[in-house]
Amino acid sequence: MIITISREFGSGGRELARRLAEELNIEYYDREIVEELAKHTAFSEEYLHEITSKRIHPLYPITIGRHFRYLKNHAYEHSQHIFLEQSRLLKELAEKSDCVIVGRCADVVLKDYKPIRIFTYADMDSKIARCRIKGGNEEHYTDQEMKQFILGMDKERAEYHQYYTGQVWGQKEHYDLCINTSHRSMRELAHKLAGIYSSEC
Amino acid sequence: MIITISREFGSGGRELARRLAEELNIEYYDREIVEELAKHTAFSEEYLHEITSKRIHPLYPITIGRHFRYLKNHAYEHSQHIFLEQSRLLKELAEKSDCVIVGRCADVVLKDYKPIRIFTYADMDSKIARCRIKGGNEEHYTDQEMKQFILGMDKERAEYHQYYTGQVWGQKEHYDLCINTSHRSMRELAHKLAGIYSSEC
Numbered sequence: 001m002i003i004t005i006s007r008e009f010g011s012g013g014r015e016l017a018r019r020l021a022e023e024l025n026i027e028y029y030d031r032e033i034v035e036e037l038a039k040h041t042a043f044s045e046e047y048l049h050e051i052t053s054k055r056i057h058p059l060y061p062i063t064i065g066r067h068f069r070y071l072k073n074h075a076y077e078h079s080q081h082i083f084l085e086q087s088r089l090l091k092e093l094a095e096k097s098d099c100v101i102v103g104r105c106a107d108v109v110l111k112d113y114k115p116i117r118i119f120t121y122a123d124m125d126s127k128i129a130r131c132r133i134k135g136g137n138e139e140h141y142t143d144q145e146m147k148q149f150i151l152g153m154d155k156e157r158a159e160y161h162q163y164y165t166g167q168v169w170g171q172k173e174h175y176d177l178c179i180n181t182s183h184r185s186m187r188e189l190a191h192k193l194a195g196i197y198s199s200e201c
Numbered sequence: 202m203i204i205t206i207s208r209e210f211g212s213g214g215r216e217l218a219r220r221l222a223e224e225l226n227i228e229y230y231d232r233e234i235v236e237e238l239a240k241h242t243a244f245s246e247e248y249l250h251e252i253t254s255k256r257i258h259p260l261y262p263i264t265i266g267r268h269f270r271y272l273k274n275h276a277y278e279h280s281q282h283i284f285l286e287q288s289r290l291l292k293e294l295a296e297k298s299d300c301v302i303v304g305r306c307a308d309v310v311l312k313d314y315k316p317i318r319i320f321t322y323a324d325m326d327s328k329i330a331r332c333r334i335k336g337g338n339e340e341h342y343t344d345q346e347m348k349q350f351i352l353g354m355d356k357e358r359a360e361y362h363q364y365y366t367g368q369v370w371g372q373k374e375h376y377d378l379c380i381n382t383s384h385r386s387m388r389e390l391a392h393k394l395a396g397i398y399s400s401e402c
Contacts, residue, residue, distance in 0.1 A: 119373075121373060121374065123374070170373075172320075172322060172371075172373045172379045172381070173322065173324070173381070175379075175381060176380075176381045177378070177379070177380060177381065178373045178376075178378070178379035179377075179378060180373070180374070180376060180377045180378065192396075192397045195393075195396045195397065196393045196396065196397065
């Protein structure tokens with residue numbers, strides 16, 4: 001059993017994934033994937049995190065005199081290469097054992113393994129509240145700044161997903177279960193979901 | 202506990218609702234509501250079913266000579282009146298006991314009761330297959346005809362819902378849980394959902 005969790009920023013999908021894996025006593029993969037990629041490539045974890053969490057655009061052609069020039073954009077090439085490498089790694093992990101995987105287009109990359117595809121979302125107030133509790137660099141943002149930050153993160157996720165899978169991120173038709181996590185306890189939700197899926201482990 | 206189930210045509214939402222109510226041993230309301238409305242009004246169940254399942258448009262103004270005329274459209278007035286009557290009835294039922302209610306904008310009408318709002322959807326192949334099993338007038342349709350029929354029914358539901366609630370029907374943000382029922386057994390799904398919600402009864 002492979003469970004993939006895609007999530008709006010601030011909707012608690014990562015916590016849900018971790019707790020669900022604990023409840024089901026199966027593997028949980030999130031940042032572990034970046035660590036693994038770092039071992040297999042020359043790139044740092046920070047750089048890998050950057051190019052696997054947003055769509056990297058190639059530079060647009062620019063006109064110099066009468067000639068078109070394309071400026072070489074290494075990040076773009078790297079991101080293409082890393083996506084393939086990451087997909088290979090996801091399949092390796094899926095072969096190895098039951099697991100819960102967060103993000104990384106795993107719902108589409110692993111479609112041959114018929115994963116249970118979960119999407120978590122929440123209303124903006126609830127996401128802002130969750131981000132404040134989590135702390136981090138953004139904790140001093142005003143509500144308006146926090147909202148813009150959250151929307152920006154989701155825009156990046158949506159673009160990355162659309163680019164690599166051709167599917168609209170967050171459109172319910174592409175998932176088995178979409179869960180509104182507004183004002184819900186992830187601990188309780190994970191426990192209930194585990195009740196649903198434990199028989200399928 | 203009030204559970205409302207909204208559903209794409211052919212996605213099995215009605216069966217899920219009935220089975221879920223059985224599992225939880227709580228009331229289940231669907232056509233019972235039309236029967237009740239018939240008792241309280243002068244209208245037949247068939248007519249009530251018709252005007253509570255699609256948006257009834259008033260006649261557009263037509264020009265005769267130089268004058269605008271509005272032709273009287275009783276169905277339009279009835280539908281407005283019946284929606285209010287139905288909403289009053291839904292609240293009465295919600296006051297009385299825990300229940301599962303199918304359709305009828307109950308998710309919005311009963312929002313003060315904080316219902317658990319479920320939406321069921323499925324891919325077209327699965328919905329066509331479910332409609333064939335159910336039989337009825339449409340069972341001899343070709344796949345293409347069946348698809349058009351299903352899309353037409355959903356268009357009516359969407360328009361009705363939008364008109365009376367101002368909300369986009371089927372948009373995941375308006376529900377607590379959206380379930381993809383493609384190729385799922387409603388019996389099994391109801392049993393699993395009951396496991397989730399039984400502690401909240």
